[in-house]
Amino acid sequence: MRMGEDRAVAAESGTRARTRRAIVQAAVALLAGDPTASLGDVAAAAGVGRTTVHRYFPERSDLLAAIGADVLEKVAAATERARLDDGPAAKALERLCQEYFELGDGLTLMFETPQLTNWSGWEQETAADRHFLDTVRRGHAEGSIDPELDEEWIRNLVWALLYSAWEQARTTGTPKHSALTLCLRTLRKALAP
Amino acid sequence: MRMGEDRAVAAESGTRARTRRAIVQAAVALLAGDPTASLGDVAAAAGVGRTTVHRYFPERSDLLAAIGADVLEKVAAATERARLDDGPAAKALERLCQEYFELGDGLTLMFETPQLTNWSGWEQETAADRHFLDTVRRGHAEGSIDPELDEEWIRNLVWALLYSAWEQARTTGTPKHSALTLCLRTLRKALAP
DNA sequence: ACTTAGTGGAACACCGATGTTCCATAACGG
DNA sequence: CCGTTATGGAACATCGGTGTTCCACTAAGT
Secondary structure (H helix, E strand, C coil): CCCCCCCCCCCCCHHHHHHHHHHHHHHHHHHHHCCCCCHHHHHHHHCCCHHHHHHHCCCHHHHHHHHHHHHHHHHHHHHHHHCCCCCCHHHHHHHHHHHHHCCCHHHHHHHHCHHHHHCHHHHCCCHHHHHHHHHHHHHHHHCCCCCCCCHHHHHHHHHHHHHHHHHHHHHCCCCHHHHHHHHHHHHHHHHCC | CCCCCCCCCCCCCHHHHHHHHHHHHHHHHHHHHCCCCCHHHHHHHHCCCHHHHHHHCCCHHHHHHHHHHHHHHHHHHHHHHHCCCCCCHHHHHHHHHHHHHCCCHHHHHHHHCHHHHHCHHHHCCCHHHHHHHHHHHHHHHHCCCCCCCCHHHHHHHHHHHHHHHHHHHHHCCCCHHHHHHHHHHHHHHHHCC
16 A cells, blocks of 8 residues: 555655646646647646656646646635635625635636536535535525525626636736725625625 | 628628528537537538538638627627616616627627637727727716726626626526526626715 | 529548657756 | 656657538529
């Protein structure tokens, strides 16, 4: 038995881990701008050879899956940080929104790269997802969230607002903080009963 | 001078016009589900031979351009119908939202198919776009729209809400009318000063 | 009915992305 | 300092989508 992690590939020697991260990072940034970018482009953007990319991710889908897992992990972490159970539910969702905004290009990818959501972890409800929906219900119960807006719509709404805000920051020159401010203000007003 | 249209290709004999429309229609529906669908798939979905597709649209980009133009045209028509200059600006935008919702899969495409917006008509501001922004400004002036939300954000917001609502209707079983209701309610609350 | 316009299918060349192999060489760690 | 580890590049096979041509066939229009 190996002392590896519970993840698939497990403990890589520092160098490999660093290269792998470099590739994934570059891929996220690049694919956010052009979802059809080739693996050669990704390699170039990551500053490595195309061969190396294939060494780490035999098929394109493997890279996509890795990105998907990465984003998913970041979402989970962000959900943790938001401490959804503290204070009024509406406020909790605003905090969550702020945390999710840190996903950056990950937001763009989730919208524009459907293949990313084909990876196993995405089809079934994640803990973060459940926690989110629970919080919305709590908001409905305690009266801090408009009861006319059901859970599903609010989930879609949050993501849509985040995507809009991030894209506005990415394409137009809008500074990130003001984009986020608009996003949060809009969310607050939308949720208010 | 010819009695043809001002458009590029102009008056086609009824049969051709019908086939062309069938192809574009099928392409819209298909690409909304999978933006990477091949021309063969489009042909199959349209119930015509692949050769025929190429006859009408020599290159893939030509088809995309046609779709882009089609959507653009529908947007213009919808903007007309919304009568943006009547009544309070906030109400006008809600009417506009209702009209835009009719774009259906066109909404999905605008978000998920960037190549669609590469076509010439999209880079420069359209009349509809200008009319929209003018209406937002009017809302700011007359006090029916939250002055903290700038024109650009509101434009993005409207599209994002529409996309969310449409996707919710398309993927989950939510009936279209209730999706639209949620969308409008959210917009109304977001715009309110 | 007969001419013309429109269609479908097969066959082909082409291209870019993908995935694989092999080897020389650079970086790293003991 | 030397062996292991990781890398980059070149060369190659493959594959699917694309775009083209040609011909037989069918549906319109007069």
